[in-house]
Amino acid sequence: MKAALIGLCVALTCAPSCARLVAQEIQLGPAAAPHKGHVELLSDAVEVKAGEPEVVELRFRVEDGFHINSHTPKDELLIATALQLSPARGMKVVDEQYPHGSTFRLPLDSGGTLDVYQGEFRVSVRLVAPKGSSTLTGLLKYQACDNAVCYPPKTLPVMVAVTGH
Amino acid sequence: MVPLSVRRLAIVALLIAGVTLIVMAGTHNLRHRQAEMQKAQQSEVQLTPASSAATSGDPSEDPAAKTMKGKAAPSFTLVDLNGKKVSLADYKGRPVVLNFWATYCGPCKLEMPWFQDLQNKYKDKGLVVLGLDQDEGMAVNEVAAASKRVGVTYPILLPNDKVSKSYELGDYIPETFYVDKSGKIVDETIGAHSKDELEADIQKAIGSGGM
Numbered sequence: 001m002k003a004a005l006i007g008l009c010v011a012l013t014c015a016p017s018c019a020r021l022v023a024q025e026i027q028l029g030p031a032a033a034p035h036k037g038h039v040e041l042l043s044d045a046v047e048v049k050a051g052e053p054e055v056v057e058l059r060f061r062v063e064d065g066f067h068i069n070s071h072t073p074k075d076e077l078l079i080a081t082a083l084q085l086s087p088a089r090g091m092k093v094v095d096e097q098y099p100h101g102s103t104f105r106l107p108l109d110s111g112g113t114l115d116v117y118q119g120e121f122r123v124s125v126r127l128v129a130p131k132g133s134s135t136l137t138g139l140l141k142y143q144a145c146d147n148a149v150c151y152p153p154k155t156l157p158v159m160v161a162v163t164g165h
Numbered sequence: 166m167v168p169l170s171v172r173r174l175a176i177v178a179l180l181i182a183g184v185t186l187i188v189m190a191g192t193h194n195l196r197h198r199q200a201e202m203q204k205a206q207q208s209e210v211q212l213t214p215a216s217s218a219a220t221s222g223d224p225s226e227d228p229a230a231k232t233m234k235g236k237a238a239p240s241f242t243l244v245d246l247n248g249k250k251v252s253l254a255d256y257k258g259r260p261v262v263l264n265f266w267a268t269y270c271g272p273c274k275l276e277m278p279w280f281q282d283l284q285n286k287y288k289d290k291g292l293v294v295l296g297l298d299q300d301e302g303m304a305v306n307e308v309a310a311a312s313k314r315v316g317v318t319y320p321i322l323l324p325n326d327k328v329s330k331s332y333e334l335g336d337y338i339p340e341t342f343y344v345d346k347s348g349k350i351v352d353e354t355i356g357a358h359s360k361d362e363l364e365a366d367i368q369k370a371i372g373s374g375g376m
Contacts, residue, residue: 077274145271149270149272149338149339151337152299
């Protein structure tokens with residue numbers, strides 16, 4: 001009887017922690033949900049020298065298996081990836097520089113190629129920021145496809161904290 | 166001194182309480198796991214309709230592609246590039262291909278010249294191809310220029326949300342419906358397909374619903 005009581009106590013002590021362990025595993029199981037629009041902003045904060053033109057890189061990532069047109073697609077009917085920035089008061093955006101795209105061919109296409117961004121790409125923004133904290137906001141306009149289908153044009157909100165020293 | 170029978174009763178009660186607690190913990194855990202699994206499955210379905218199709222190389226394998234198959238093609242009246250009204254009913258008794266496309270869609274523009282070739286090839290079988298544009302806010306002359314550049318002369322019809330909804334379109338193009346002579350959808354495909362696959366689906370529409 002004593003043994004049965006000890007066993008019961010051990011079981012009661014372990015049960016909740018075992019249940020918690022299983023729950024934790026399950027919560028970790030599902031992969032992180034990809035961005036619904038297939039593109040996400042990786043940059044959230046940058047530090048610059050205040051009052052002088054400085055180049056900051058805004059990092060974006062296109063979901064695996066997808067591509068978006070580069071800033072200079074080969075076909076004028078295709079929608080170019082472009083940033084529309086609205087800097088905070090006291091901040092000035094001088095210019096933006098887009099990376100070159102990579103050549104991509106649709107599996108069924110024996111002829112033409114596309115100029116696209118896949119994976120991570122960075123847009124360089126030259127700006128003059130004031131001293132202290134401010135925010136660089138805007139939109140990234142793009143249009144995503146995979147090997148077989150295309151999705152409607154989308155805009156991704158851009159918001160990056162800028163600290164001027 | 167506590168009588169022996171009372172001690173036994175207390176031990177039995179303790180055992181019952183313990184077992185009940187274990188069962189309750191197990192049930193709670195099971196429910197939690199099931200809820201998590203269900204959530205994970207739902208998010209998978211939402212996130213991968215087209216990408217899974219693209220990965221498998223056969224977008225028609227997507228379950229969403231089969232939703233309209235076997236149903237009567239929803240009727241519609243749309244406007245073509247010349248402002249003329251075009252109804253699906255105009256082509257009653259003929260096999261019809263309804264291809265939803267947009268000017269920004271590379272895979273769509275890959276298929277369109279093939280649809281044009283196949284319409285020419287099966288003209289004597291009465292085949293009709295209709296291109297249903299899905300661009301938003303694009304000028305008619307731009308759509309006309311784009312379809313001309315792609316090399317199609319079959320009717321291009323301008324967008325209408327009601328039609329997209331009645332065909333239960335997903336958030337992606339191209340999507341194509343093959344309608345037989347009786348007005349039934351005999352196949353539905355998502356994504357670009359090879360010319361041979363398009364022809365096989367067209368033959369299915371031609372060979373079905375004899376009148």
